[in-house]
Amino acid sequence: MNNFSGREKYLISNTLNCLPIILQGRAVLIDLRNETSVAGIISIADGHMTCELTDAVFIDRNGQCxxxxxxxxxxxxIRLLxxxxxxxxxxxxxxxxxxPASRNKTKTKRTFKQKRAEERHKETLQIIKTQRVADKPQET
Incomplete structure (x- = not known):
C-alpha cells in the first residue's frame, strides 16, 4: 500500500474502504447522498474513501449532465459505489x-490488534473460498 497512514492501512485492510483503491484507473459511477451521481475515472483514492475523478460527469437531480x-x-x-x-x-x-503486512525484521511481539486483524483476514479469505465453491456449477 502506497504512502498510507497507519489508520488508512487499517481501514483498507478491515473495511470496504479498499474499493476505490481497487477501482483506481477504472470508470465508475458513484451515487451521492444528495440524490445526485458522478461518473468518471478514479485517479486518486485514499484509505478514507475520498476519491478524485478525472473526466467526470456530474448528473444532478433533474438528470442534467x-x-x-x-x-x-x-x-x-458517497452513498453507493x-x-x-x-x-x-x-x-x-x-x-x-x-x-502480508509489512513487519519489522526484528522479532517483536504482535499486539492484540494485529492478531485480531490477521484472524479477520483469514476469516475473510475462508468466506471468499467457500463462496467460490458455492458459485461453481454442480456437475451431475
Missing amino acids: HAFDNFLIRNRM HVPADLDIKHELSQLLRK
Missing part, C-alpha cells in the same frame, strides 16, 4: 488481503 475535468468526492458524501460488471471483485479482494 455537467462535465468536469477533475471532481473531488469526500468520503461522507457501482462496481463494474467486468471486474471480479472476489479475486481483487483476495489479492488485496493476501499481501
Whole structure:
C-alpha cells in the first residue's frame, strides 16, 4: 500500500474502504447522498474513501449532465459505489488481503490488534473460498 497512514492501512485492510483503491484507473459511477451521481475515472483514492475523478460527469437531480475535468468526492458524501460488471471483485479482494503486512525484521511481539486483524483476514479469505465453491456449477 502506497504512502498510507497507519489508520488508512487499517481501514483498507478491515473495511470496504479498499474499493476505490481497487477501482483506481477504472470508470465508475458513484451515487451521492444528495440524490445526485458522478461518473468518471478514479485517479486518486485514499484509505478514507475520498476519491478524485478525472473526466467526470456530474448528473444532478433533474438528470442534467455537467462535465468536469477533475471532481473531488469526500468520503461522507458517497452513498453507493457501482462496481463494474467486468471486474471480479472476489479475486481483487483476495489479492488485496493476501499481501502480508509489512513487519519489522526484528522479532517483536504482535499486539492484540494485529492478531485480531490477521484472524479477520483469514476469516475473510475462508468466506471468499467457500463462496467460490458455492458459485461453481454442480456437475451431475
